[in-house]
Amino acid sequence: MKLVVDNLSCARGRRRVLEGVSFSAADGESVLLSGANGSGKTTLLRTLAGFMTPHSGAARLEGGPEGFGLDECCHYVGHLNGIKSGFSVDENLAFLAAYLGGNGLEAIDEAAYAFDLEPLRHVPAGFLSAGQKRRLGLARLALAWRPVWLLDEPTVSLDVASQELLAEAVRAHAGSGGIIVAASHVPLGVGFSRTVHLAGGHAEIEEAA
Numbered sequence: 001m002k003l004v005v006d007n008l009s010c011a012r013g014r015r016r017v018l019e020g021v022s023f024s025a026a027d028g029e030s031v032l033l034s035g036a037n038g039s040g041k042t043t044l045l046r047t048l049a050g051f052m053t054p055h056s057g058a059a060r061l062e063g064g065p066e067g068f069g070l071d072e073c074c075h076y077v078g079h080l081n082g083i084k085s086g087f088s089v090d091e092n093l094a095f096l097a098a099y100l101g102g103n104g105l106e107a108i109d110e111a112a113y114a115f116d117l118e119p120l121r122h123v124p125a126g127f128l129s130a131g132q133k134r135r136l137g138l139a140r141l142a143l144a145w146r147p148v149w150l151l152d153e154p155t156v157s158l159d160v161a162s163q164e165l166l167a168e169a170v171r172a173h174a175g176s177g178g179i180i181v182a183a184s185h186v187p188l189g190v191g192f193s194r195t196v197h198l199a200g201g202h203a204e205i206e207e208a209a
């Protein structure tokens, strides 16, 4: 399996934000996106997730699940947690599991355990703290298998213990052959295979030593 980003150019409004970005990631590899505020990290992640159409170029998953596009093979965790405030934690997990085609009650229990949501399962999501909301947003990672994880500053609002829960999930995903592309100012528990430095719309690739 290989994620291939091939000469991708993206615009926001009328402005070109990314120009000819290319990199790849094979099974078990993780890629760090780095760059100043506004350099295009979110734009790149959202384009890979299929939320935005590139101006030119393409991204694809070679050797992934047959018949599924890259957008269907991704989990995207962005700045918004994508949770429903009026639903309890359990109801959010059930909704997400149904939406993602998750593996039913067992997956919900596993996701609640993996992101330490057990004591909060009957609490309305609107009552959760920022870090608890983030853990609920991240729980989708454990609800249904997706080969590619796209993580945009996933540790925001997380305390040290919660960062370690995320790191465990990331390590397990990479260890089982998953691919991770992340923008993060905090280590995510894995050694990144390469770093994509974004500046002025262009990408410079730095391979891990």
Ligand SMILES: Nc1ncnc2c1ncn2[C@@H]1O[C@H](COP(=O)(O)OP(=O)(O)OP(=O)(O)O)[C@@H](O)[C@H]1O
Pocket: 012, 013, 014, 017, 035, 036, 037, 038, 039, 040, 041, 042, 043, 044
């Ligand atoms: N909806 C939009 N319309 C027009 N321009 C936008 C829009 N959203 C983002 N931009 C611009 O696109 C550029 C890239 O933004 P993006 O959010 O991808 O950067 P980023 O590297 O993720 O930044 P940060 O580190 O601050 O999260 C920025 O200059 C931003 O102003």
